[in-house]
Amino acid sequence: MKKILALLLALVMVLSMAACGAKEKAPAATEAPKADAPAAEAPAADAGVELTYWSMWNSTEGQAKVIQEAADAYYAKTGIKINIEWKGRDVKKLIQPALDAGEKVDIFDTDYALICQTFSKYVVDVTDMAEAAGYPDHCLPVLMETAKGYCGGALKVIPYQPYTSGVWYNRDMFTAAGIEKAPETFAELLDVCQKLKDSGVNPFTCDQGDGTALLMGYQLARYLGQDGVLDLIDNVKWGEVPEAKKAAEDIYSLFEKGYMSPYAPSNYPDGQNELGFGESAMLLQASWVPNEVVQNTGAELNWGYFPWPAVEGGVDGIEGGMLGAQAFAVTEVSEHKQEAFDFLMTVVIGEFDQKMADAVSSAPADTDNTVWPNSVAGAEPYFKNMTKSYAWAVGLQNNADYMEFIQEAINQLCKMEITPDQFIAQLEALK
Amino acid sequence: MKQNKQIKQMIFCFLTPAVLFFLLVFLYPVVRTIAMSFFYVEGVSDATSTWQFIGLENYTTLMKTAIFRESIKNMLKIWLWGGLITMSISMLFAVILTSGAKFKEFYKAVIYIPNIINAVAISTMWMTAIFNKRFGFLHNFFAFFGSNLATTDYMSGSIKFWTLLVAFCFGSVGYYMLILMSGIERIPADIYEAATIDGASKPAQFRRITLPLLTSVIKNCIVFWTVGVVGFFVWSQMWSAPLSSELTTITPFVYMYNITFGTTGNADRNAAMGAAVGVLMAITVLFVFFAVNRLIKDEDVEF
Numbered sequence: 001m002k003k004i005l006a007l008l009l010a011l012v013m014v015l016s017m018a019a020c021g022a023k024e025k026a027p028a029a030t031e032a033p034k035a036d037a038p039a040a041e042a043p044a045a046d047a048g049v050e051l052t053y054w055s056m057w058n059s060t061e062g063q064a065k066v067i068q069e070a071a072d073a074y075y076a077k078t079g080i081k082i083n084i085e086w087k088g089r090d091v092k093k094l095i096q097p098a099l100d101a102g103e104k105v106d107i108f109d110t111d112y113a114l115i116c117q118t119f120s121k122y123v124v125d126v127t128d129m130a131e132a133a134g135y136p137d138h139c140l141p142v143l144m145e146t147a148k149g150y151c152g153g154a155l156k157v158i159p160y161q162p163y164t165s166g167v168w169y170n171r172d173m174f175t176a177a178g179i180e181k182a183p184e185t186f187a188e189l190l191d192v193c194q195k196l197k198d199s200g201v202n203p204f205t206c207d208q209g210d211g212t213a214l215l216m217g218y219q220l221a222r223y224l225g226q227d228g229v230l231d232l233i234d235n236v237k238w239g240e241v242p243e244a245k246k247a248a249e250d251i252y253s254l255f256e257k258g259y260m261s262p263y264a265p266s267n268y269p270d271g272q273n274e275l276g277f278g279e280s281a282m283l284l285q286a287s288w289v290p291n292e293v294v295q296n297t298g299a300e301l302n303w304g305y306f307p308w309p310a311v312e313g314g315v316d317g318i319e320g321g322m323l324g325a326q327a328f329a330v331t332e333v334s335e336h337k338q339e340a341f342d343f344l345m346t347v348v349i350g351e352f353d354q355k356m357a358d359a360v361s362s363a364p365a366d367t368d369n370t371v372w373p374n375s376v377a378g379a380e381p382y383f384k385n386m387t388k389s390y391a392w393a394v395g396l397q398n399n400a401d402y403m404e405f406i407q408e409a410i411n412q413l414c415k416m417e418i419t420p421d422q423f424i425a426q427l428e429a430l431k
Numbered sequence: 432m433k434q435n436k437q438i439k440q441m442i443f444c445f446l447t448p449a450v451l452f453f454l455l456v457f458l459y460p461v462v463r464t465i466a467m468s469f470f471y472v473e474g475v476s477d478a479t480s481t482w483q484f485i486g487l488e489n490y491t492t493l494m495k496t497a498i499f500r501e502s503i504k505n506m507l508k509i510w511l512w513g514g515l516i517t518m519s520i521s522m523l524f525a526v527i528l529t530s531g532a533k534f535k536e537f538y539k540a541v542i543y544i545p546n547i548i549n550a551v552a553i554s555t556m557w558m559t560a561i562f563n564k565r566f567g568f569l570h571n572f573f574a575f576f577g578s579n580l581a582t583t584d585y586m587s588g589s590i591k592f593w594t595l596l597v598a599f600c601f602g603s604v605g606y607y608m609l610i611l612m613s614g615i616e617r618i619p620a621d622i623y624e625a626a627t628i629d630g631a632s633k634p635a636q637f638r639r640i641t642l643p644l645l646t647s648v649i650k651n652c653i654v655f656w657t658v659g660v661v662g663f664f665v666w667s668q669m670w671s672a673p674l675s676s677e678l679t680t681i682t683p684f685v686y687m688y689n690i691t692f693g694t695t696g697n698a699d700r701n702a703a704m705g706a707a708v709g710v711l712m713a714i715t716v717l718f719v720f721f722a723v724n725r726l727i728k729d730e731d732v733e734f
Contacts, residue, residue: 093692097476117698118474208587209674263565267558267586268673270565397674397696400689401496408678411587430497 047079051340053107054095056326059086062359063161070352074343080336082107082343095119099331106334107344112157112327113391116150123329125154129341138349138366146323146389157327158341160348160365161356164383165214165286165322171304173201173281182306184318186222186250189309193259196281204254205261205280207271208411210393214284214322215254216410217394218308219247225315226388229395233406239428243314248413248420250311255416265414273297284308286322290375291361305378320388325365402430468707475691475702482703489707499708502681509596509682510660517600518652521607526637528608529615539612543605550602554669557598562586586670592679595670603659607652614648615641647729657719661712664688683708 053071057064064086071082087094092110099105099122115123130136136144140162147157169182174192177199183189193203206212220229223243231237238244254260261280264271272289274280276297283289290303310317328347330340346352349366357364361373363383372380396410397403406427413423468489470482493499524542528535545553561568562585573581585594618641626636642649663682671677675694676685689697691705 096474100474100476100478111695114693114698118693118700209672209677265587266565267563267584270563392696395696397694400694400697400699401498403694403696404498404501404676404678404681407674408588415584415587417588 045079046081049080049336049339050083051080051106051334051336051343052083052085052104053109054085054087054091054098054105055108056089056091056110057086058088063356066352066356066359067347069355070347071343073352074346078339078342080339080343092118096122099333102333104333104335105331106336106340107328107330109160109326109328112147112159112325113150115157115327115329116147116152119329120151120156122331122333123156124332124334124337125156126158126330126337126341127155129338130155130158133341133345135345135349138368140365140367140384142323142386142389143325143365147325147327157329158344158348159325159327160353161360161362162323162325162365162383163287163362164324164379164386165218165284166305166307166379166382167282167284168275168290168378169282169304169306170275170278171302173199173278174304177201177281182304183309184306185309186219186311190253190257190259193254193257197259202261202264202274202280203259204282204284205264205266205271205274206284206414207268208265208414209268209407211268211271211283211285212265212410212414213393213396213407214286215251215414216247217390217396218284219250219311220244220396221320221390221394222308222311222314222316223247226320226390226395228315230391230398233395233399236402236428236431238424239431245420245424246311248423251410252413252416252420252423255414260414265411269296275299275301286324287363287376287379288360291373294361294375301375303375303378305376305382307382316388318382319386320390321382321386322392322394323386323389324392405430464706464709467703468710470703471701472703472706473700475705477702485703489701489704490711493704493707493711498678498681499683499686501678502683502686505592505680506660506663506682508592509599509663510657513596513600513603513660514653514656516596517603517607517656518649520600520604521611521652524604524608525611525615526641529612530633539609542608545602546605548602550665551669553602554598554666557594557601558586558669561598562594589679591670591677595666595680599663599666603656607656610652610655611645611648614645618644646727650723650727650729653723653727654716654720657716661716683712687712 055064055067057067059068068084071084075081089110091108092114095105095108095110096119135158139159143159143162144155147159148155151157173196174182177192177195179192179195183192196203206215217229220232220243223246224232224241228241228243232241232244255264261271261274263274266274269292271280272283272285272293273296275283276293276299278299290301293299294301307318307321328344330337330344334340347356350368353364353366354369354371356362357369357371358373361375363372363376363379364370367384391398396406399406409418409423409426412418412426413420418426467482469484469486471485471489472482524538528538532538559567564570564582564584564586567585569583569585570581573579573583583590585591622640623636626640631639662684664684667676667680667682667685670680671685675689687705687708690699690701690708693700
């Protein structure tokens with residue numbers, strides 16, 4: 001009897017576990033937003049086609065709301081439903097295992113370089129579809145070329161929300177200091193700093209981390225170009241390339257001459273917030289930072305922009321800059337590639353691209369959208385004339401084996417704990 | 432005899448589902464990870480047919496990689512110094528609260544609270560409210576006294592490691608205090624009464640009674656602490672933000688994450704190398720477990 005009872009109990013236990021497993025549902029976080037999103041309009045005729053899009057955004061973000069609106073509009077127009085799963089930034093970790101496991105995902109998005117370098121074999125070449133749709137006429141040429149360059153010449157990504165980096169400044173402080181023209185050379189930048197200092201404001205500020213990395217990265221890139229910087233880093237040539245020491249001396253001089261805020265390099269985001277609080281005039285950062293400053297401090301600044309200046313005897317001038325973007329990609333496993341592509345065209349071209357730019361104060365992806373949000377409008381002419389694109393942090397974070405050593409040395413240099421000579425010696429020792 | 436057989440059958444029946452479940456969802460990934468560490472594999476889910484056997488190369492490369500060695504050093508420093516700080520304070524609180532202190536339950540709850548707050552929230556609190564070099568408590572405190580220490584940057588350079596450690600220990604004390612308290616409360620009160628009658632002072636009672644009878648609890652605490660430190664990740668990431676990692680706060684798990692999934696500035700991935708880091712960390716925990724059991728002998732007492 002006990003034996004039978006034991007067997008029955010075990011059976012009940014197994015069935016209970018199976019039942020629990022069967023009842024599991026996908027986490028709520030991945031479901032499409034309901035409260036905020038406008039209700040989908042009823043389509044003229046349901047096409048019976050459903051596309052699945054794994055998004056890099058969370059449902060509450062500005063980008064998500066615009067994409068959801070675009071999906072609803074596309075459904076209303078075509079009867080094709082876009083099921084959006086808001087995965088957030090973790091999509092870059094989740095997408096490959098999901099596709100390997102046979103998950104039916106038609107569209108996903110993340111950083112455009114990451115898609116090309118990491119997920120290239122999972123996504124489809126949309127060159128022909130793009131030509132047929134006239135997409136190249138809408139995409140910024142340098143962005144298109146960079147996107148193709150990352151994917152070996154094929155167009156496998158559809159970039160949106162492009163960003164760059166440069167010096168964001170308070171125009172009113174420049175005017176008050178009698179500065180009429182943005183600097184184009186490093187010598188002019190030093191003059192501008194002196195004038196601002198004489199007018200009683202901190203000329204420059206920066207945060208430790210990306211902020212200090214950009215300062216050194218841009219200065220190195222102006223002397224050596226992007227390829228030269230990558231060669232310097234990958235082959236640990238800090239002691240062999242004299243321009244590396246020159247760049248270190250230039251950056252050191254900004255701090256030594258008192259052109260930096262007394263708190264610089266600050267703890268993120270205190271440095272960038274100094275612009276919002278009216279404590280400093282300039283900051284070298286990415287184009288999403290003005291919006292962050294506005295959000296953090298509530299300041300309404302008269303924003304100006306200029307690219308990091310050229311240096312004497314340097315390889316690159318102000319035509320070079322960091323150029324990044326998020327991008328959509330259509331998967332190889334999608335059974336509705338054309339429909340997926342057509343939907344994406346509605347997001348990156350026209351009305352919804354402009355809405356995206358306005359929602360998150362970013363540059364529009366469509367060149368026909370000429371109204372840039374105020375905080376980044378200053379970058380428009382430079383952005384459109386950019387011919388050389390730099391990698392993230394100008395390549396200083398390109399080498400996983402010693403990027404932390406480089407960053408620590410840059411922070412020490414910016415805090416004037418080490419001299420430019422010691423900076424070079426410290427990094428050369430890693431050879 | 433018959434009863435024994437029935438019990439064994441009962442154990443078998445009840446254990447079988449759990450064992451099968453364990454084999455399916457736990458052992459398979461463990462075996463796969465160990466195997467993966469001897470190959471070159473780019474992505475975590477790459478098909479095994481694409482794996483390239485390279486023997487111990489992942490391990491030898493790791494040993495030669497300076498940033499991995501730095502991460503190990505950081506981990507050992509957290510284990511040693513953090514362990515000493517956390518265990519000492521936890522023991523002190525445990526002894527005080529079990530010695531008849533008033534409002535014991537209140538203090539116990541207060542000290543334990545950091546454990547139920549998310550690590551991200553508590554890190555943010557420390558970084559902004561305490562260590563911020565412009566608005567933090569330490570800045571304001573030293574500025575009030577006109578001290579030069581008011582200009583110290585607690586979130587930069589080598590000092591950043593120690594601020595991280597202080598915050599982490601603060602969040603850990605309550606957990607170990609509760610474990611130690613339960614161990615102390617297990618010791619019969621009449622042993623202490625007898626010692627008091629014999630004229631033993633409180634410190635002597637702690638040294639001669641409490642500590643020896645807590646040996647097995649302390650051993651468990653060391654193993655728990657080791658597991659926690661080896662898996663040190665969120666605190667390190669918080670202290671490195673907005674970067675993915677920094678020299679003074681990187682730990683092996685952060686390095687593993689970077690090389691397995693790539694970083695913003697570097698899309699290169701090596702899931703097999705990440706697997707090798709995981710295997711090394713698992714060996715570290717096992718080593719500590721066996722070392723602790725070998726070096727610290729349980730007192731042969733019954734109470």
